[in-house]
Amino acid sequence: MDGTFSYVKVHIKPQLGIRNFDREAAKQVAGENPDYLVDDLYQAIAKGDYPKWNVYVQVMSPKQAEGYKWNIFDMTKVWPHKDVPLRQIGVLTLNKNPDNYFTDIEQAAFSPSTIVPGWAPSADPMLQARMFAYPDAARYRLGTNYQMLPTNHAKSPVHCPYQRDGFMNFTDNYNDQPNYVGSQLEPMTFKAGGAPCSRLSTLTEHEKWTGEVLSYTSSVTALDFEQATALWKVIGREHGHQERFISNVASSISGVTDRRLRSAVYQLFAHVDKDLGARIQEATKLDN
Numbered sequence: 001m002d003g004t005f006s007y008v009k010v011h012i013k014p015q016l017g018i019r020n021f022d023r024e025a026a027k028q029v030a031g032e033n034p035d036y037l038v039d040d041l042y043q044a045i046a047k048g049d050y051p052k053w054n055v056y057v058q059v060m061s062p063k064q065a066e067g068y069k070w071n072i073f074d075m076t077k078v079w080p081h082k083d084v085p086l087r088q089i090g091v092l093t094l095n096k097n098p099d100n101y102f103t104d105i106e107q108a109a110f111s112p113s114t115i116v117p118g119w120a121p122s123a124d125p126m127l128q129a130r131m132f133a134y135p136d137a138a139r140y141r142l143g144t145n146y147q148m149l150p151t152n153h154a155k156s157p158v159h160c161p162y163q164r165d166g167f168m169n170f171t172d173n174y175n176d177q178p179n180y181v182g183s184q185l186e187p188m189t190f191k192a193g194g195a196p197c198s199r200l201s202t203l204t205e206h207e208k209w210t211g212e213v214l215s216y217t218s219s220v221t222a223l224d225f226e227q228a229t230a231l232w233k234v235i236g237r238e239h240g241h242q243e244r245f246i247s248n249v250a251s252s253i254s255g256v257t258d259r260r261l262r263s264a265v266y267q268l269f270a271h272v273d274k275d276l277g278a279r280i281q282e283a284t285k286l287d288n
């Protein structure tokens, strides 16, 4: 590993496509069987009709990122496929139902901070928040050693884990070694099968750009509506889609009693499409 890297955005798209209930049908189905989708998934897997997702990546070099027309960490914008094409790297298949729902699913703890060597988190602020929020929730929900539970435990040796002992620890992890990791006292190995800690400097010239781009102001410009306007046109290709969207938004807004807030929402949508704001306003009145 020489310290070079690329920014990677991962996309996981269902081979079955995407179909949704409209608001009325969703309400009805939730009343009849709130676990409708879990049930559907379970039955499909049970009969061998395994659901599959195509996995793609978009890859950008740090140089490209620095020169890109907007901040690549702005999660309100996609990376247009024409600039950064989707490249398929695999297929994800769900081919097994849980044997025990509690041990396999309820005790499962996912986090973007659980990564294999070769991957590292970017400076994306949303990702950074999630790196800590999920393990915090898991420690509260499952206990401090939740990563030792069979459903969460890595199948391969864990390199340089920084966690030691704690409530309900059931490995001898660092045995009698001192309680610090990766210092001059190396080689220090994780006796439960891990490898010594390796140190990789991530301090590069690129860090300077990252620091600057992350302190961007939150002012909103016309560029912020470009993709939303394009999406609104895409939605328009399917009969009734725009109408359902307006009805869904109006239904949420009709619960907002503050008039100023309501009109701010109409104005925001008017920036996406000039009729859209007016149509939401109209539908909201009808919804009242």
Ligand code: HEM
Pocket: 109, 126, 129, 130, 133, 134, 137, 138, 141
């Ligand atoms: C890209 C944005 C995000 C995505 C795609 C996302 C996705 C998810 C998903 C799929 C779940 C599981 C829901 C379930 O169990 O049914 C979840 C739970 C959760 N999310 Fe997020 N989330 C995002 C942003 C955030 C942020 C910014 C935070 C906090 C700073 C956060 C904190 C949490 C927490 C604490 C849970 C509960 C975890 C648990 O029960 O163990 N999420 N999120």
